[in-house]
Amino acid sequence: MKIKELSKIKGAFKYIGITSIVFLIILGLFFELSVSYQEANITKANMANMQKTIDEYNNLAIKINEETYRPVDKEQLDTVQTEILNNLAKNQLLLEKFSEKEAKKTNKKDTKISFREYDISFVGDWSKAITVVTNFTNTSDALITIEKIQISSDETNNTKSKDKINTNQTNNVKVDMVYRIYIK
Known part of the structure; x- marks a missing residue:
């Protein structure tokens, strides 16, 4: 009986080990996905900020070019x-x-x-x-x-x-x- 119990314990350890490894891989993938999502949000915010700056500049350029008293060609x-x-x-x-x-x-x-x-x-x-x-x-x-x-x-x-x-x-x-x- 000891061999059967030992073999059940070894099977349980294998199951726990495999489950732990899979859990760690899933946790690592989740962490990597979370980091990527945060980086994507930062990049999206930077792109929105850049577009806002470009739009403001273009609006000011239009306003300046329509104004009097500006440098000429x-x-x-x-x-x-x-x-x-x-x-x-x-x-x-x-x-x-x-x-x-x-x-x-x-x-x-x-x-x-x-x-x-x-x-x-x-x-x-x-x-x-x-x-x-x-x-x-x-x-x-x-x-x-x-x-x-x-x-x-x-x-x-x-x-x-x-x-x-x-x-x-x-x-x-x-x-x-x-x-x-x-x-x-």
């Missing part, structure tokens, strides 16, 4: 300059000087110049000149900044002969200005 510089010069003519101001300033040299090789700088001088009636200066950056939808401005009385028109003073030109001013148009 290099090809649009001539159009912006034409609008500025037409505004001077519309206000009956005389253009004395107009030129593009040289870009300042820098030691950095990968520096990209993101603007063009211009020097302009014009003469005309004080009120019209002030109107142009006040609305200068509103002339077009380009991002324009005035870097330097000097307004002075126009000496050349005020030095008429003592007998004949032209009263229409005594309130003329000269405006010297340096401005930048920002480009993409």
Whole structure:
């Protein structure tokens, strides 16, 4: 009887051992599945966050591109300059000087110049000149900044002969200005 009982005990141990091994394998698979599920949820959350960021960026890009006062393409510089010069003519101001300033040299090789700088001088009636200066950056939808401005009385028109003073030109001013148009 001892052999039969021993053999039953060995069978029970084999059954318990096999069941334990199967249970451990199933537990390991369940753990691995749980980890994979958590990683999938993290990846899904990251993808949702990335899509949200992309959508926000695209919405802001659309808004910025529709806004006024933004950097323009290099090809649009001539159009912006034409609008500025037409505004001077519309206000009956005389253009004395107009030129593009040289870009300042820098030691950095990968520096990209993101603007063009211009020097302009014009003469005309004080009120019209002030109107142009006040609305200068509103002339077009380009991002324009005035870097330097000097307004002075126009000496050349005020030095008429003592007998004949032209009263229409005594309130003329000269405006010297340096401005930048920002480009993409």
